[in-house]
Amino acid sequence: MNKQNYYGNLCTQMYEILHEKAPSDELDFYLSYAKKSDKILEPLCGSGRFLIPFLQRGFDIMGIDNSCEMLERLRQKAPNANVIHGEIMHHTFYHQFDYIFIPSGSISLFTDMNLCKQILSHLKGLLTSGGRLVFAVDTIACQCEDDIDYKPSLAVKTQEGYDLIAKTKNFYDTTSKTQFSPSVYELYDGATLLESQYMDFQTHLYELGEMEQCLKEIGFDKVMIYSSFAKEQAINNECENFIYECRL
Incomplete structure (x- = not known):
């Protein structure tokens, strides 16, 4: 979605x-x-x-x-x-x-x-x-540095022992005061990608x-x-x- x-x-x-x-x-x-x-x-x-x-x-x-x-x-x-x-x-x-x-x-x-x-x-x-x-x-103190490429930002272990990794890039638009932080979530079993989901994350x-x-x-x-x-x-x-x- x-x-x-x-x-x-x-x-x-x-x-x-x-x-x-x-x-x-x-x-x-x-x-x-x-x-x-x-x-x-x-x-x-x-x-x-x-x-x-x-x-x-x-x-x-x-x-x-x-x-x-x-x-x-x-x-x-x-x-x-x-x-x-x-x-x-x-x-x-x-x-x-x-x-x-x-x-x-x-x-x-x-x-x-x-x-x-x-x-x-x-x-x-x-x-x-x-x-x-x-x-x-959230305030403008939460502004992130701009990244043009997706970078790993968070990683956790699920109850099943899988690796769940979030990769994010950031862009702050000064005109609209919008922080754009699109993210890709990837679920791995070892080196095998089981599932991937995109999130269009935005905050003012x-x-x-x-x-x-x-x-x-x-x-x-x-x-x-x-x-x-x-x-x-x-x-x-x-x-x-x-x-x-x-x-x-």
């Missing part, structure tokens, strides 16, 4: 090996906004490294993701999880949410700025009065003030911007993430 930022089988396998659990500081940050009485939504929930800990703590949480492969892994770990396969803009929700969160800089996967604004506006419309939208984006890298303007235009007038999960105020572009706390 040649779809921008789609997590296919091999990419999902590598992601699960490298990111089995959510970082504790990041998980605690998002948990700090949750109340047991809340209805919670995690768009782009992936294989559930955040959603499952919420579920285990007794929170009423729903997830949605467009990757069948990532959701399959989630359901293997948490068969009773309330998760939906679909696109956030095209799914009809029949109630609103008190808390919506998107961790891991995943909002940056929407490199079409008009679409990103539409999605954030849509999420605002899903919030109850007094609801919270909390999310992170933000500068301070850029997302704030978007949120203002959408209608969020109560916004806090942090540079860390310790809630340090963002003052420049030197941090790798901006974290936004938006309240109605």
